Amino acid sequence: MTEDTLSAWRRAQAVCFSFDNTVTENDTLDLLAQHLGLGPEAAQVAEQAANGQLSTQDSLQRRLQLLNCSPQDILGFLDQHPPATRLAPGVEDLVAALQARGIVVYLASASSWELTAPIAQALNIPYAHVFADGMAWQETEAADGPRLVGFTRHEAASYASPQAEAVGKLRDMFPYQTLAFVGSGTTDLEAAQLAHGADIFIAYAGVVQHEAVVQGSDWSVRDFHEMARMLKKHKVACIGSGAWACAAVRIVAYNTLHNDPRDEFAKEVTMWVHEEEVNGRKLSEIINETHENVKYLPGVKLGDNVVATPDLLEAVSGADIIMVCVPHQFVHGICKQLQGHVSQDAIAVSLTKGMRVRPEGPQLISEMVRNYLRIDCSVLMGANIAQDIASEQLSEATIGYTILANAEVLKRVFETHYFYVTMVPDVAAAEMCGTLKNIVALSAGFVDGLAYGPNTKAAIMREGLQEMRQFCKALYPTVRDETFFESCGVADLIATCYGGRNRKVAEAYVKALMTDHPKTFDELEAELLHGQKLQGVLTSNEVQEVLRKRGWQDDYPLFTTTNRIVNGRLPPHAITAYRDCGIDGFDYPERADNPTSSQDGARADPLAVAAREREAQSK
Numbered sequence: 001m002t003e004d005t006l007s008a009w010r011r012a013q014a015v016c017f018s019f020d021n022t023v024t025e026n027d028t029l030d031l032l033a034q035h036l037g038l039g040p041e042a043a044q045v046a047e048q049a050a051n052g053q054l055s056t057q058d059s060l061q062r063r064l065q066l067l068n069c070s071p072q073d074i075l076g077f078l079d080q081h082p083p084a085t086r087l088a089p090g091v092e093d094l095v096a097a098l099q100a101r102g103i104v105v106y107l108a109s110a111s112s113w114e115l116t117a118p119i120a121q122a123l124n125i126p127y128a129h130v131f132a133d134g135m136a137w138q139e140t141e142a143a144d145g146p147r148l149v150g151f152t153r154h155e156a157a158s159y160a161s162p163q164a165e166a167v168g169k170l171r172d173m174f175p176y177q178t179l180a181f182v183g184s185g186t187t188d189l190e191a192a193q194l195a196h197g198a199d200i201f202i203a204y205a206g207v208v209q210h211e212a213v214v215q216g217s218d219w220s221v222r223d224f225h226e227m228a229r230m231l232k233k234h235k236v237a238c239i240g241s242g243a244w245a246c247a248a249v250r251i252v253a254y255n256t257l258h259n260d261p262r263d264e265f266a267k268e269v270t271m272w273v274h275e276e277e278v279n280g281r282k283l284s285e286i287i288n289e290t291h292e293n294v295k296y297l298p299g300v301k302l303g304d305n306v307v308a309t310p311d312l313l314e315a316v317s318g319a320d321i322i323m324v325c326v327p328h329q330f331v332h333g334i335c336k337q338l339q340g341h342v343s344q345d346a347i348a349v350s351l352t353k354g355m356r357v358r359p360e361g362p363q364l365i366s367e368m369v370r371n372y373l374r375i376d377c378s379v380l381m382g383a384n385i386a387q388d389i390a391s392e393q394l395s396e397a398t399i400g401y402t403i404l405a406n407a408e409v410l411k412r413v414f415e416t417h418y419f420y421v422t423m424v425p426d427v428a429a430a431e432m433c434g435t436l437k438n439i440v441a442l443s444a445g446f447v448d449g450l451a452y453g454p455n456t457k458a459a460i461m462r463e464g465l466q467e468m469r470q471f472c473k474a475l476y477p478t479v480r481d482e483t484f485f486e487s488c489g490v491a492d493l494i495a496t497c498y499g500g501r502n503r504k505v506a507e508a509y510v511k512a513l514m515t516d517h518p519k520t521f522d523e524l525e526a527e528l529l530h531g532q533k534l535q536g537v538l539t540s541n542e543v544q545e546v547l548r549k550r551g552w553q554d555d556y557p558l559f560t561t562t563n564r565i566v567n568g569r570l571p572p573h574a575i576t577a578y579r580d581c582g583i584d585g586f587d588y589p590e591r592a593d594n595p596t597s598s599q600d601g602a603r604a605d606p607l608a609v610a611a612r613e614r615e616a617q618s619k
């Protein structure tokens with residue numbers, strides 16, 4: 001096999017298998033003849049065909065005449081020869097491996113539909129992907145009931161064989177860039193060699209070996225497992241190495257090593273590290289030596305098969321599953337660097353919670369990845385506190401997808417016994433929920449800082465969820481209500497409002513204000529998170545910019561009140577008066593220099609506000 005053939009096999013978008021002696025380990029009509037006690041006679045006809053004394057069509061007719069069978073004979077045959085007993089060794093695994101990679105599998109049969117369909121079913125090939133003629137029956141005077149007289153080639157058939165017709169139709173119907181055909185007989189080879197036929201022909205010689213067919217093939221195999229082994233394995237790379245990135249990579253690295261029943265993933269997982277020095281050493285070197293990210297997820301072994309690199313392009317080299325998991329303000333810069341350097345066969349999945357605001361409007365991170373890298377991008381969102389997942393506590397997540405086959409691969413790479421993954425065809429809602437809950441987490445943190453009880457927090461979370469849904473629907477009208485009940489929706493909101501970093505820092509912000517030592521969010525982020533990043537403050541400013549530009553502020557009272565508290569325009573206890581967007585006397589006008597840019601992370605100075613409040617109180 002040449003490099004070109006291997007490359008075509010790995011690129012194939014569709015594979016069409018021939019039937020007899022290819023997916024089955026026998027010729028079905030010969031087996032039927034044996035079942036009816038006519039084996040030697042049928043073998044004689046087959047030999048004449050092989051010697052060129054009979055054409056394929058004539059040999060088929062001769063065998064059917066010989067069989068002279070009834071519908072009951074066919075049913076008896078199917079009963080005694082169940083499909084599973086007739087499959088060629090390894091074909092089931094190969095078909096499953098192809099389908100697992102999103103490669104479409106077809107079956108082109110010169111036998112009849114009635115004999116082909118059970119085999120297709122055993123291989124999980126949908127009937128719509130099966131090409132076969134039906135059986136033609138005729139009442140005869142000599143026999144008591146109808147007899148099989150032929151296969152119903154439809155009148156319009158302009159191809160020499162059903163296999164050729166299948167290849168021709170696939171070419172007409174679908175723009176597959178690479179179509180592979182697998183067969184064992186001369187009609188298979190002819191079908192593949194049609195003008196605009198298959199891109200590669202693979203001779204399967206595990207049951208019968210025709211020298212001319214082997215000679216005419218691009219690749220000849222005796223074992224379907226060899227073809228499965230030659231399929232490209234998915235290689236995963238993670239862009240990011242913070243707390244969640246590491247916890248997620250740890251799952252993936254475990255799965256590629258220990259939980260890969262289809263053998264579809266390369267064992268090694270690459271992780272891009274935003275390089276920094278920790279205790280005088282490069283973090284990427286520490287990770288590669290200790291298999292632990294001592295700064296962002298200390299005490300947790302990631303897996304020996306995780307390879308850290310500070311080189312972004314090296315990280316994605318050869319990867320075809322790209323996880324994006326960096327704080328959202330950095331994704332744009334990273335996408336620009338990756339543009340043109342990512343395999344066009346790759347798929348991406350964003351674990352990042354956040355959005356980008358451009359002059360023309362908001363942009364989902366998945367949309368940005370899709371636009372820059374020109375590949376499909378799903379999202380994985382959910383109630384996923386990194387440390388809890390790293391300690392293998394039961395958790396759930398939601399994959400939002402546009403292409404189901406990609407989501408299915410992602411589900412297999414992420415799901416494990418403590419991490420359950422569901423899939424929804426709703427990228428926008430899943431991603432926006434993950435983004436917006438970070439604002440509500442700040443609101444909840446204010447409530448905690450003020451030491452209010454569960455009723456108040458529940459009220460704030462309820463309103464938060466309502467505004468999250470309203471905002472999603474306003475921007476993406478096709479989002480589905482059901483998505484808000486998935487892990488990415490209400491569950492993530494609950495987890496974040498009780499256990500997240502945004503909540504923690506917002507609580508500390510209030511407590512610091514209430515003592516006489518107010519601190520900025522930046523100071524608290526550095527003090528409490530040790531390098532981890534707070535997303536809620538930036539997101540609040542970004543969302544507020546959208547609300548302001550569209551005149552929607554009054555329609556989102558909790559988001560707006562939270563934003564005013566974050567920027568020091570309202571005191572924290574205004575959170576409980578969110579319905580009025582603040583308390584009379586505290587509703588400071590918008591500042592002209594309101595910092596909303598997510599790129600530089602600039603924020604308003606709440607110290608000035610606290611000073612104003614103290615001054616007002618002392619008057």
Ligand SMILES: NC(=O)c1ccc[n+]([C@@H]2O[C@H](COP(=O)([O-])OP(=O)(O)OC[C@H]3O[C@@H](n4cnc5c(N)ncnc54)[C@H](O)[C@@H]3O)[C@@H](O)[C@H]2O)c1
Binds near residue numbers: 273
């Ligand atoms: N931590 C969690 O529990 C959690 C859970 C779910 C989702 N998320 C989301 O995942 C995303 C990533 O968060 P995380 O927890 O993995 O990270 P983190 O907050 O733990 O760490 C911050 C990361 O940003 C990196 N960084 C700093 N400056 C950078 C720069 N200029 N360019 C690129 N990277 C830089 C740091 O090296 C570090 O890896 C965020 O959107 C977050 O909301 C986090």
Ligand SMILES: O=P(O)(O)OC[C@H](O)CO
Binds near residue numbers: 353384385386503535
């Ligand atoms: O710690 P937070 O507030 O960034 O939230 C973490 C996760 O998003 C929770 O699912």
